[in-house]
Protein backbone atom coordinates (compact mmCIF):
# COMPACT_ATOMS: atom_id res chain seq x y z
CA UNK A 366 0.00 0.00 0.00
CA UNK A 367 1.07 3.58 -0.67
CA UNK A 368 3.64 4.83 1.82
CA UNK A 369 2.01 6.84 4.61
CA UNK A 370 -1.16 4.70 4.68
CA UNK A 371 -2.31 2.04 7.15
CA UNK A 372 -3.32 -1.23 5.49
CA UNK A 373 -6.01 -3.56 6.84
CA UNK A 374 -4.41 -6.50 8.66
CA UNK A 375 -4.04 -9.45 6.28
CA UNK A 376 -6.65 -11.58 8.08
CA UNK A 377 -9.26 -8.84 7.60
CA UNK A 378 -8.34 -8.31 3.96
CA UNK A 379 -8.62 -12.04 3.34
CA UNK A 380 -11.99 -12.14 5.05
CA UNK A 381 -13.35 -9.21 3.03
CA UNK A 382 -12.19 -10.84 -0.19
CA UNK A 383 -13.60 -14.24 0.73
CA UNK A 384 -16.97 -12.65 1.56
CA UNK A 385 -17.05 -11.05 -1.89
CA UNK A 386 -16.86 -7.47 -0.63
CA UNK A 387 -13.50 -6.77 -2.22
CA UNK A 388 -13.73 -7.94 -5.79
CA UNK A 389 -10.47 -6.72 -7.29
CA UNK A 390 -12.19 -4.30 -9.66
CA UNK A 391 -10.46 -0.93 -10.22
CA UNK A 392 -11.99 2.45 -11.11
CA UNK A 393 -10.36 2.34 -14.53
CA UNK A 394 -12.05 -0.97 -15.32
CA UNK A 395 -15.28 0.17 -13.69
CA UNK A 396 -15.97 2.85 -16.30
CA UNK A 397 -14.73 0.70 -19.17
CA UNK A 398 -17.13 -2.09 -18.26
CA UNK A 399 -20.11 0.24 -17.72
CA UNK A 400 -19.36 1.99 -21.03
CA UNK A 401 -19.55 -1.34 -22.81
CA UNK A 402 -22.79 -2.30 -21.12
CA UNK A 403 -24.63 1.03 -21.23
CA UNK A 404 -22.84 2.63 -24.22
CA UNK A 405 -25.62 4.75 -25.69
CA UNK A 406 -27.39 5.67 -22.51
CA UNK A 407 -26.85 9.16 -21.14
CA UNK A 408 -24.34 9.04 -18.27
CA UNK A 409 -24.00 12.67 -17.30
CA UNK A 410 -25.85 15.92 -17.88
CA UNK A 411 -24.60 19.33 -16.81
CA UNK A 412 -23.34 22.77 -17.84
CA UNK A 413 -25.20 22.47 -21.16
CA UNK A 414 -23.68 19.08 -22.02
CA UNK A 415 -25.05 15.53 -22.23
CA UNK A 416 -22.57 12.69 -22.54
CA UNK A 417 -23.39 9.03 -23.09
CA UNK A 418 -21.43 6.31 -21.29
CA UNK A 419 -19.43 5.72 -24.47
CA UNK A 420 -18.65 9.44 -24.76
CA UNK A 421 -17.58 9.72 -21.14
CA UNK A 422 -15.32 6.70 -21.62
CA UNK A 423 -13.81 8.11 -24.83
CA UNK A 424 -13.28 11.49 -23.21
CA UNK A 425 -11.53 9.87 -20.25
CA UNK A 426 -9.18 8.14 -22.72
CA UNK A 427 -8.44 11.35 -24.64
CA UNK A 428 -7.91 13.28 -21.42
CA UNK A 429 -5.69 10.53 -19.98
CA UNK A 430 -3.52 10.64 -23.07
CA UNK A 431 -3.26 14.44 -22.93
CA UNK A 432 -2.46 14.44 -19.21
CA UNK A 433 0.22 11.80 -19.77
CA UNK A 434 1.81 14.07 -22.37
CA UNK A 435 1.80 16.86 -19.83
CA UNK A 436 3.78 14.61 -17.51
CA UNK A 437 1.17 12.96 -15.29
CA UNK A 438 2.01 9.32 -14.63
CA UNK A 439 1.05 6.38 -12.46
CA UNK A 440 1.23 7.15 -8.74
CA UNK A 441 1.13 10.95 -9.18
CA UNK A 442 -1.28 12.92 -7.02
CA UNK A 443 -3.47 15.56 -8.65
CA UNK A 444 -5.62 17.98 -6.65
CA UNK A 445 -8.97 18.27 -8.43
CA UNK A 446 -11.07 21.27 -7.44
CA UNK A 447 -13.98 21.42 -9.84
CA UNK A 448 -17.60 22.42 -9.35
CA UNK A 449 -20.44 20.24 -10.65
CA UNK A 450 -19.49 20.12 -14.33
CA UNK A 451 -19.13 16.97 -16.47
CA UNK A 452 -15.39 17.61 -16.75
CA UNK A 453 -15.09 16.57 -13.10
CA UNK A 454 -15.98 13.00 -14.10
CA UNK A 455 -13.84 13.16 -17.23
CA UNK A 456 -10.75 14.27 -15.30
CA UNK A 457 -11.02 11.81 -12.43
CA UNK A 458 -11.61 8.83 -14.73
CA UNK A 459 -8.68 10.01 -16.88
CA UNK A 460 -6.51 10.02 -13.77
CA UNK A 461 -7.71 6.51 -12.85
CA UNK A 462 -6.72 5.34 -16.32
CA UNK A 463 -3.21 6.61 -15.72
CA UNK A 464 -3.01 5.10 -12.25
CA UNK A 465 -2.75 8.67 -10.92
CA UNK A 466 -4.57 9.62 -7.69
CA UNK A 467 -7.17 12.40 -7.52
CA UNK A 468 -7.23 14.46 -4.33
CA UNK A 469 -10.83 15.69 -4.02
CA UNK A 470 -11.02 19.33 -3.00
CA UNK A 471 -14.34 21.15 -2.66
CA UNK A 472 -15.19 24.35 -4.55
CA UNK A 473 -15.46 26.12 -1.17
CA UNK A 474 -11.79 25.52 -0.39
CA UNK A 475 -9.45 28.45 -0.74
CA UNK A 476 -5.72 29.05 -0.99
CA UNK A 477 -4.88 27.85 2.50
CA UNK A 478 -6.61 24.46 2.14
CA UNK A 479 -5.45 23.91 -1.44
CA UNK A 480 -1.86 24.74 -0.46
CA UNK A 481 -2.12 22.23 2.39
CA UNK A 482 -3.53 19.52 0.09
CA UNK A 483 -0.87 20.11 -2.55
CA UNK A 484 1.92 20.07 0.03
CA UNK A 485 0.73 17.02 2.00
CA UNK A 486 0.22 14.89 -1.08
CA UNK A 487 3.18 16.30 -3.04
CA UNK A 488 0.73 17.00 -5.87
CA UNK A 489 2.08 17.05 -9.40
CA UNK A 490 -0.80 19.13 -10.73
CA UNK A 491 -3.88 21.11 -9.77
CA UNK A 492 -7.12 21.24 -11.77
CA UNK A 493 -9.50 24.14 -11.16
CA UNK A 494 -12.24 26.01 -12.98
CA UNK A 495 -11.99 29.66 -14.01
CA UNK A 496 -14.81 31.08 -11.89
CA UNK A 497 -17.57 29.59 -9.83
CA UNK A 498 -19.98 31.05 -7.28
CA UNK A 499 -18.42 34.49 -7.64
CA UNK A 500 -14.88 33.28 -6.92
CA UNK A 501 -11.97 33.41 -9.34
CA UNK A 502 -9.84 30.28 -8.90
CA UNK A 503 -7.14 31.63 -11.21
CA UNK A 504 -6.39 34.44 -8.78
CA UNK A 505 -6.22 31.88 -5.96
CA UNK A 506 -3.62 29.99 -8.02
CA UNK A 507 -1.73 33.20 -8.71
CA UNK A 508 -1.57 33.85 -4.97
CA UNK A 509 -0.16 30.35 -4.49
CA UNK A 510 2.33 30.97 -7.30
CA UNK A 511 3.61 34.09 -5.57
CA UNK A 512 4.21 32.06 -2.42
CA UNK A 513 5.79 29.25 -4.39
CA UNK A 514 3.16 26.73 -3.26
CA UNK A 515 1.34 25.97 -6.54
CA UNK A 516 2.26 22.84 -8.47
CA UNK A 517 4.01 23.60 -11.73
CA UNK A 518 1.13 22.23 -13.80
CA UNK A 519 -2.21 23.98 -13.34
CA UNK A 520 -5.11 23.12 -15.63
CA UNK A 521 -8.13 25.37 -15.85
CA UNK A 522 -11.61 24.52 -17.12
CA UNK A 523 -12.96 27.53 -19.03
CA UNK A 524 -10.92 30.73 -19.54
CA UNK A 525 -7.47 29.58 -18.54
CA UNK A 526 -5.67 32.91 -18.11
CA UNK A 527 -1.98 32.04 -18.21
CA UNK A 528 -2.56 28.38 -17.31
CA UNK A 529 -3.14 25.26 -19.37
CA UNK A 530 -6.72 25.16 -20.69
CA UNK A 531 -8.33 21.84 -19.79
CA UNK A 532 -9.99 21.80 -23.20
CA UNK A 533 -6.62 21.77 -24.88
CA UNK A 534 -5.25 18.98 -22.70
CA UNK A 535 -7.43 16.39 -24.47
CA UNK A 536 -5.45 14.43 -27.05
CA UNK A 537 -6.91 14.07 -30.57
CA UNK A 538 -6.54 10.32 -30.47
CA UNK A 539 -6.05 8.19 -27.39
CA UNK A 540 -2.83 6.29 -26.82
CA UNK A 541 -3.46 3.11 -24.83
CA UNK A 542 0.26 2.86 -24.13
CA UNK A 543 -0.13 5.49 -21.40
CA UNK A 544 -2.76 3.55 -19.43
CA UNK A 545 -1.50 1.84 -16.31
CA UNK A 546 -3.15 -1.00 -14.43
CA UNK A 547 -3.75 -0.16 -10.78
CA UNK A 548 -3.56 -2.53 -7.83
CA UNK A 549 -7.14 -2.84 -6.53
CA UNK A 550 -5.88 -3.14 -2.97
CA UNK A 551 -3.98 0.12 -3.21
CA UNK A 552 -5.10 3.70 -2.74
CA UNK A 553 -7.23 5.04 -5.61
CA UNK A 554 -7.73 8.61 -4.40
CA UNK A 555 -7.92 10.86 -1.37
CA UNK A 556 -11.11 12.07 0.22
CA UNK A 557 -11.04 14.83 2.83
CA UNK A 558 -12.25 14.87 6.40
CA UNK A 559 -15.19 17.24 6.99
CA UNK A 560 -15.17 20.85 8.22
CA UNK A 561 -14.00 24.11 6.66
CA UNK A 562 -12.02 25.54 9.53
CA UNK A 563 -8.94 23.64 10.52
CA UNK A 564 -7.13 21.95 7.69
CA UNK A 565 -8.77 18.82 6.30
CA UNK A 566 -7.07 15.50 6.88
CA UNK A 567 -6.45 13.20 3.94
CA UNK A 568 -8.37 9.95 3.74
CA UNK A 569 -6.80 7.30 1.51
CA UNK A 570 -9.46 5.06 -0.07
CA UNK A 571 -8.66 1.94 -2.08
CA UNK A 572 -10.37 0.65 -5.22
CA UNK A 573 -11.49 -2.47 -3.34
CA UNK A 574 -12.99 -0.76 -0.32
CA UNK A 575 -14.64 2.18 -2.06
CA UNK A 576 -16.13 0.22 -4.93
CA UNK A 577 -17.66 -2.11 -2.37
CA UNK A 578 -19.39 0.80 -0.64
CA UNK A 579 -20.56 2.10 -4.03
CA UNK A 580 -22.04 -1.23 -5.14
CA UNK A 581 -23.68 -1.92 -1.81
CA UNK A 582 -25.08 1.63 -1.64
CA UNK A 583 -26.54 1.35 -5.16
CA UNK A 584 -28.33 -1.77 -4.00
CA UNK A 585 -29.67 -0.30 -0.75
CA UNK A 586 -30.95 2.70 -2.71
CA UNK A 587 -32.51 0.46 -5.34
CA UNK A 588 -30.74 2.14 -8.26
CA UNK A 589 -31.14 0.91 -11.83
CA UNK A 590 -30.83 2.12 -15.40
CA UNK A 591 -33.94 4.27 -14.89
CA UNK A 592 -32.41 6.18 -12.01
CA UNK A 593 -31.92 9.89 -12.57
CA UNK A 594 -29.76 11.29 -9.78
CA UNK A 595 -29.39 14.99 -9.12
CA UNK A 596 -25.99 15.91 -7.69
CA UNK A 597 -27.08 19.06 -5.85
CA UNK A 598 -24.22 18.99 -3.34
CA UNK A 599 -20.63 19.49 -4.53
CA UNK A 600 -19.97 16.19 -6.29
CA UNK A 601 -16.45 15.72 -4.93
CA UNK A 602 -17.85 15.27 -1.41
CA UNK A 603 -18.13 11.68 -0.23
CA UNK A 604 -21.95 11.77 0.13
CA UNK A 605 -22.85 12.76 -3.48
CA UNK A 606 -19.95 10.69 -4.75
CA UNK A 607 -20.65 7.33 -3.15
CA UNK A 608 -23.75 7.17 -0.96
CA UNK A 609 -24.79 6.10 -3.59
CA UNK A 610 -23.87 9.34 -5.36
CA UNK A 611 -22.75 9.68 -8.93
CA UNK A 612 -20.59 6.56 -8.75
CA UNK A 613 -23.49 4.44 -7.54
CA UNK A 614 -25.57 5.75 -10.43
CA UNK A 615 -22.86 4.96 -12.99
CA UNK A 616 -22.58 1.50 -11.44
CA UNK A 617 -26.29 0.98 -12.12
CA UNK A 618 -26.34 2.48 -15.62
CA UNK A 619 -28.45 5.48 -14.57
CA UNK A 620 -28.13 9.17 -15.37
CA UNK A 621 -26.27 11.78 -13.33
CA UNK A 622 -27.58 15.35 -13.51
CA UNK A 623 -25.19 17.97 -12.13
CA UNK A 624 -26.70 21.06 -10.51
CA UNK A 625 -24.43 24.12 -10.41
CA UNK A 626 -25.74 24.87 -6.90
CA UNK A 627 -28.40 23.50 -4.54
CA UNK A 628 -30.58 26.63 -4.38
CA UNK A 629 -34.26 25.60 -4.61
CA UNK A 630 -34.90 27.55 -7.82
CA UNK A 631 -31.93 25.86 -9.53
CA UNK A 632 -32.17 22.35 -8.15
CA UNK A 633 -35.96 21.94 -8.15
CA UNK A 634 -36.16 23.24 -11.71
CA UNK A 635 -33.74 20.44 -12.68
CA UNK A 636 -35.82 17.87 -10.78
CA UNK A 637 -38.79 18.95 -12.89
CA UNK A 638 -37.13 19.18 -16.32
CA UNK A 639 -34.80 16.15 -16.03
CA UNK A 640 -37.38 13.99 -14.23
CA UNK A 641 -35.01 13.35 -11.34
CA UNK A 642 -35.81 10.26 -9.24
CA UNK A 643 -33.37 10.63 -6.33
CA UNK A 644 -31.19 13.37 -4.87
CA UNK A 645 -29.16 14.07 -1.75
CA UNK A 646 -28.88 17.16 0.42
CA UNK A 647 -27.64 18.35 3.81
CA UNK A 648 -30.26 19.48 6.37
CA UNK A 649 -29.95 23.26 5.77
CA UNK A 650 -30.65 22.68 2.05
CA UNK A 651 -33.55 20.35 2.84
CA UNK A 652 -35.07 23.15 4.94
CA UNK A 653 -34.68 25.63 2.08
CA UNK A 654 -36.40 23.24 -0.34
CA UNK A 655 -39.22 22.46 2.08
CA UNK A 656 -39.87 26.14 2.73
CA UNK A 657 -39.60 27.08 -0.95
CA UNK A 658 -42.20 24.49 -1.90
CA UNK A 659 -44.50 24.98 1.08
CA UNK A 660 -44.35 28.73 1.61
CA UNK A 661 -42.25 30.13 -1.25
CA UNK A 662 -41.73 30.37 -4.97
CA UNK A 663 -41.43 26.66 -5.81
CA UNK A 664 -44.94 25.51 -4.94
CA UNK A 665 -45.98 25.08 -8.59
CA UNK A 666 -43.20 22.68 -9.56
CA UNK A 667 -43.98 19.21 -10.84
CA UNK A 668 -41.81 17.08 -8.56
CA UNK A 669 -43.76 13.88 -9.26
CA UNK A 670 -40.70 12.05 -10.64
CA UNK A 671 -38.88 12.35 -7.31
CA UNK A 672 -39.01 9.10 -5.36
CA UNK A 673 -36.33 9.60 -2.71
CA UNK A 674 -34.83 12.58 -0.92
CA UNK A 675 -31.68 11.58 0.91
CA UNK A 676 -30.74 13.81 3.81
CA UNK A 677 -27.46 13.46 5.65
CA UNK A 678 -24.23 15.07 6.68
CA UNK A 679 -25.69 16.43 9.91
CA UNK A 680 -28.64 15.61 12.14
CA UNK A 681 -31.94 16.13 10.36
CA UNK A 682 -34.36 17.19 13.06
CA UNK A 683 -37.42 14.91 13.29
CA UNK A 684 -39.61 18.03 13.16
CA UNK A 685 -38.26 18.79 9.70
CA UNK A 686 -38.00 15.14 8.63
CA UNK A 687 -41.73 14.66 9.07
CA UNK A 688 -42.43 17.38 6.50
CA UNK A 689 -40.61 15.67 3.61
CA UNK A 690 -43.30 13.29 2.44
CA UNK A 691 -46.29 15.66 2.70
CA UNK A 692 -44.45 18.63 1.18
CA UNK A 693 -42.27 17.02 -1.50
CA UNK A 694 -44.33 13.90 -2.11
CA UNK A 695 -41.35 11.52 -1.88
CA UNK A 696 -39.75 9.16 0.61
CA UNK A 697 -37.10 10.38 3.01
CA UNK A 698 -33.91 8.39 3.40
CA UNK A 699 -31.56 9.46 6.16
CA UNK A 700 -27.88 8.88 5.51
CA UNK A 701 -25.34 9.02 8.31
CA UNK A 702 -21.95 8.62 6.72
CA UNK A 703 -18.39 9.78 6.85
CA UNK A 704 -15.59 10.12 4.33
CA UNK A 705 -13.54 7.80 6.55
CA UNK A 706 -15.91 4.98 5.64
CA UNK A 707 -18.98 3.78 7.57
CA UNK A 708 -22.31 4.76 6.01
CA UNK A 709 -25.70 4.12 7.64
CA UNK A 710 -28.98 4.30 5.79
CA UNK A 711 -32.60 4.13 6.72
CA UNK A 712 -33.97 1.56 4.27
CA UNK A 713 -36.58 2.47 1.69
CA UNK A 714 -39.09 0.03 3.17
CA UNK A 715 -38.62 1.21 6.75
CA UNK A 716 -41.71 2.50 8.57
CA UNK A 717 -42.09 6.30 8.44
CA UNK A 718 -41.23 6.50 12.15
CA UNK A 719 -37.80 4.93 11.55
CA UNK A 720 -37.12 7.13 8.52
CA UNK A 721 -37.98 10.34 10.35
CA UNK A 722 -36.43 9.70 13.76
CA UNK A 723 -33.31 7.59 13.15
CA UNK A 724 -30.15 7.82 11.08
CA UNK A 725 -30.40 4.23 9.92
CA UNK A 726 -28.15 1.23 10.19
CA UNK A 727 -24.85 0.17 8.64
CA UNK A 728 -24.59 -0.52 4.96
CA UNK A 729 -22.65 -3.75 5.37
CA UNK A 730 -23.20 -6.82 7.54
CA UNK A 731 -19.43 -6.67 8.10
CA UNK A 732 -19.54 -3.16 9.59
CA UNK A 733 -18.62 -3.46 13.25
CA UNK A 734 -20.19 -0.95 15.61
CA UNK A 735 -19.28 -0.22 19.22
CA UNK A 736 -21.04 2.31 21.40
CA UNK A 737 -18.77 3.07 24.36
CA UNK A 738 -18.30 5.38 27.34
CA UNK A 739 -15.35 7.72 27.89
CA UNK A 740 -13.21 4.75 28.96
CA UNK A 741 -14.07 2.72 25.86
CA UNK A 742 -16.37 0.36 27.79
CA UNK A 743 -19.56 -0.64 25.98
CA UNK A 744 -22.62 1.23 27.27
CA UNK A 745 -25.86 -0.70 27.93
CA UNK A 746 -28.16 -1.07 24.92
CA UNK A 747 -30.11 2.07 24.17
CA UNK A 748 -27.77 4.40 26.03
CA UNK A 749 -25.78 7.19 24.48
CA UNK A 750 -22.08 6.67 23.87
CA UNK A 751 -19.22 7.29 21.50
CA UNK A 752 -19.48 5.51 18.18
CA UNK A 753 -16.49 3.41 17.17
CA UNK A 754 -16.43 1.44 13.95
CA UNK A 755 -14.36 -0.77 11.71
CA UNK A 756 -15.22 -2.66 8.58
CA UNK A 757 -14.55 -3.43 4.94
CA UNK A 758 -14.70 0.18 3.76
CA UNK A 759 -13.58 2.12 6.84
CA UNK A 760 -9.98 3.32 6.83
CA UNK A 761 -7.44 2.17 9.40
CA UNK A 762 -5.55 5.47 9.37
CA UNK A 763 -5.35 8.94 7.82
CA UNK A 764 -2.60 9.65 5.32
CA UNK A 765 0.76 10.68 6.80
CA UNK A 766 -0.75 11.35 10.22
CA UNK A 767 0.89 8.98 12.72
CA UNK A 768 0.40 11.21 15.75
CA UNK A 769 -3.25 11.87 14.99
CA UNK A 770 -3.89 8.22 14.11
CA UNK A 771 -2.71 7.17 17.55
CA UNK A 772 -5.77 8.87 19.09
CA UNK A 773 -8.26 8.68 16.19
CA UNK A 774 -8.13 4.86 16.11
CA UNK A 775 -8.18 2.23 18.86
CA UNK A 776 -5.38 -0.30 19.13
CA UNK A 777 -7.56 -2.87 17.45
CA UNK A 778 -8.29 -0.62 14.50
CA UNK A 779 -11.66 0.94 15.32
CA UNK A 780 -12.15 4.48 14.04
CA UNK A 781 -13.29 6.94 16.70
CA UNK A 782 -15.99 8.81 14.81
CA UNK A 783 -16.40 11.56 17.42
CA UNK A 784 -20.16 11.04 17.19
CA UNK A 785 -22.46 10.39 20.13
CA UNK A 786 -25.10 7.84 19.24
CA UNK A 787 -27.53 5.41 20.71
CA UNK A 788 -28.90 2.23 19.23
CA UNK A 789 -32.69 2.28 19.39
CA UNK A 790 -34.95 -0.72 19.89
CA UNK A 791 -35.38 -1.18 16.13
CA UNK A 792 -31.60 -1.59 15.72
CA UNK A 793 -31.15 1.80 14.13
CA UNK A 794 -28.66 4.43 15.20
CA UNK A 795 -29.79 7.79 16.48
CA UNK A 796 -27.14 10.48 16.36
CA UNK A 797 -27.20 12.57 19.52
CA UNK A 798 -24.54 14.97 18.31
CA UNK A 799 -20.83 15.40 17.96
CA UNK A 800 -19.03 14.79 21.25
CA UNK A 801 -17.49 18.23 20.73
CA UNK A 802 -20.87 19.89 20.22
CA UNK A 803 -22.33 18.65 23.47
CA UNK A 804 -22.76 21.53 25.90
CA UNK A 805 -21.72 21.00 29.49
CA UNK A 806 -23.77 23.46 31.52
CA UNK A 807 -22.43 23.17 35.04
CA UNK A 808 -22.32 19.39 34.69
CA UNK A 809 -25.70 19.07 32.98
CA UNK A 810 -25.20 17.80 29.44
CA UNK A 811 -27.19 19.52 26.74
CA UNK A 812 -27.49 18.05 23.27
CA UNK A 813 -27.44 20.87 20.72
CA UNK A 814 -29.53 18.78 18.32
CA UNK A 815 -32.27 18.16 20.86
CA UNK A 816 -32.75 21.85 21.63
CA UNK A 817 -32.60 22.71 17.93
CA UNK A 818 -35.38 20.25 17.22
CA UNK A 819 -37.62 21.95 19.77
CA UNK A 820 -36.87 25.42 18.39
CA UNK A 821 -37.60 24.18 14.87
CA UNK A 822 -41.10 23.25 15.96
CA UNK A 823 -41.93 26.96 16.27
CA UNK A 824 -43.93 27.95 13.19
CA UNK A 825 -41.95 31.16 12.58
CA UNK A 826 -38.55 29.44 12.74
CA UNK A 827 -36.73 28.40 9.58
CA UNK A 828 -33.58 26.94 11.15
CA UNK A 829 -31.76 26.82 14.48
CA UNK A 830 -28.25 26.09 15.67
CA UNK A 831 -27.35 25.71 19.32
CA UNK A 832 -23.81 26.14 20.65
CA UNK A 833 -22.11 26.45 24.02
CA UNK A 834 -20.67 29.77 25.15
CA UNK A 835 -18.05 29.86 27.83
CA UNK A 836 -19.22 31.01 31.22
CA UNK A 837 -17.19 31.72 34.35
CA UNK A 838 -19.69 30.03 36.68
CA UNK A 839 -21.16 27.13 34.78
CA UNK A 840 -18.30 26.44 32.39
CA UNK A 841 -20.70 26.72 29.48
CA UNK A 842 -24.14 28.15 28.81
CA UNK A 843 -26.55 27.51 25.97
CA UNK A 844 -26.80 29.94 23.07
CA UNK A 845 -29.36 29.50 20.29
CA UNK A 846 -28.88 31.04 16.87
CA UNK A 847 -32.16 31.29 15.01
CA UNK A 848 -33.13 32.10 11.43
CA UNK A 849 -36.76 33.12 11.30
CA UNK A 850 -39.13 32.76 8.35
CA UNK A 851 -40.51 36.25 8.24
CA UNK A 852 -41.41 38.09 11.42
CA UNK A 853 -39.22 36.61 14.16
CA UNK A 854 -40.86 35.68 17.44
CA UNK A 855 -39.66 37.76 20.37
CA UNK A 856 -37.04 36.15 22.60
CA UNK A 857 -39.42 35.75 25.49
CA UNK A 858 -42.10 34.28 23.24
CA UNK A 859 -39.63 31.69 21.90
CA UNK A 860 -38.45 30.78 25.40
CA UNK A 861 -42.03 30.46 26.62
CA UNK A 862 -42.72 28.20 23.64
CA UNK A 863 -39.80 25.96 24.65
CA UNK A 864 -40.90 25.82 28.28
CA UNK A 865 -44.40 24.90 27.20
CA UNK A 866 -42.98 21.99 25.22
CA UNK A 867 -41.69 20.64 28.50
CA UNK A 868 -37.99 21.24 27.88
CA UNK A 869 -35.89 20.97 31.04
CA UNK A 870 -34.96 24.35 32.50
CA UNK A 871 -31.22 23.83 32.03
CA UNK A 872 -31.75 23.23 28.30
CA UNK A 873 -33.63 26.49 27.74
CA UNK A 874 -31.21 28.76 25.85
CA UNK A 875 -29.51 31.36 28.02
CA UNK A 876 -29.09 33.55 24.99
CA UNK A 877 -30.92 33.81 21.66
CA UNK A 878 -29.46 35.47 18.57
CA UNK A 879 -31.56 36.07 15.46
CA UNK A 880 -29.44 35.99 12.31
CA UNK A 881 -29.99 35.94 8.54
CA UNK A 882 -27.87 32.88 7.81
CA UNK A 883 -25.44 30.42 9.39
CA UNK A 884 -21.80 29.90 8.44
CA UNK A 885 -21.49 26.67 6.42
CA UNK A 886 -18.88 24.00 5.77
CA UNK A 887 -17.70 23.18 2.28
CA UNK A 888 -20.60 20.84 1.62
CA UNK A 889 -23.15 23.19 3.20
CA UNK A 890 -23.56 21.86 6.75
CA UNK A 891 -24.10 24.45 9.45
CA UNK A 892 -20.72 25.06 11.04
CA UNK A 893 -21.22 25.13 14.80
CA UNK A 894 -17.48 25.53 15.15
CA UNK A 895 -17.61 28.81 13.23
CA UNK A 896 -20.66 29.94 15.23
CA UNK A 897 -18.84 29.28 18.51
CA UNK A 898 -15.90 31.26 17.22
CA UNK A 899 -18.13 34.16 16.21
CA UNK A 900 -19.83 34.08 19.58
CA UNK A 901 -16.61 34.12 21.56
CA UNK A 902 -15.36 37.04 19.43
CA UNK A 903 -18.58 38.85 20.22
CA UNK A 904 -18.42 38.08 23.95
CA UNK A 905 -14.77 39.14 24.15
CA UNK A 906 -15.35 42.42 22.31
CA UNK A 907 -15.43 45.45 24.63
CA UNK A 908 -18.96 46.65 25.04
Ligand code: J2J
Nearest residue numbers: 559603604608677678679680700701702703704724796
Ligand atom coordinates in the same frame (compact mmCIF):
# COMPACT_ATOMS: atom_id res chain seq x y z
C1 J2J B 1 -25.94 13.32 12.02
N1 J2J B 1 -24.65 13.55 11.76
C2 J2J B 1 -24.19 13.18 10.56
C3 J2J B 1 -26.39 12.36 9.91
C4 J2J B 1 -23.01 12.74 8.78
C5 J2J B 1 -22.94 10.12 3.46
C6 J2J B 1 -23.56 11.07 4.26
C7 J2J B 1 -22.82 12.02 4.94
C8 J2J B 1 -21.43 12.03 4.84
C9 J2J B 1 -20.66 13.06 5.58
C10 J2J B 1 -20.80 11.09 4.04
C11 J2J B 1 -25.01 12.58 9.59
N2 J2J B 1 -26.78 12.74 11.14
N3 J2J B 1 -27.25 11.82 9.05
O1 J2J B 1 -19.48 11.04 3.89
O2 J2J B 1 -20.94 9.22 2.57
C12 J2J B 1 -21.81 13.90 10.65
C13 J2J B 1 -21.15 12.97 11.64
C14 J2J B 1 -20.05 12.31 10.83
C15 J2J B 1 -19.60 13.46 9.96
C16 J2J B 1 -18.92 13.01 8.67
C17 J2J B 1 -21.57 10.12 3.35
N4 J2J B 1 -24.26 12.32 8.51
N5 J2J B 1 -22.96 13.27 10.01
O3 J2J B 1 -21.23 13.99 6.13
O4 J2J B 1 -16.99 13.16 6.28
O5 J2J B 1 -20.62 13.79 12.66
O6 J2J B 1 -19.30 12.89 5.63
O7 J2J B 1 -19.00 11.81 11.63
O8 J2J B 1 -18.33 15.22 5.66
O9 J2J B 1 -20.82 14.17 9.65
O10 J2J B 1 -18.75 14.11 7.80
P1 J2J B 1 -18.25 13.88 6.30
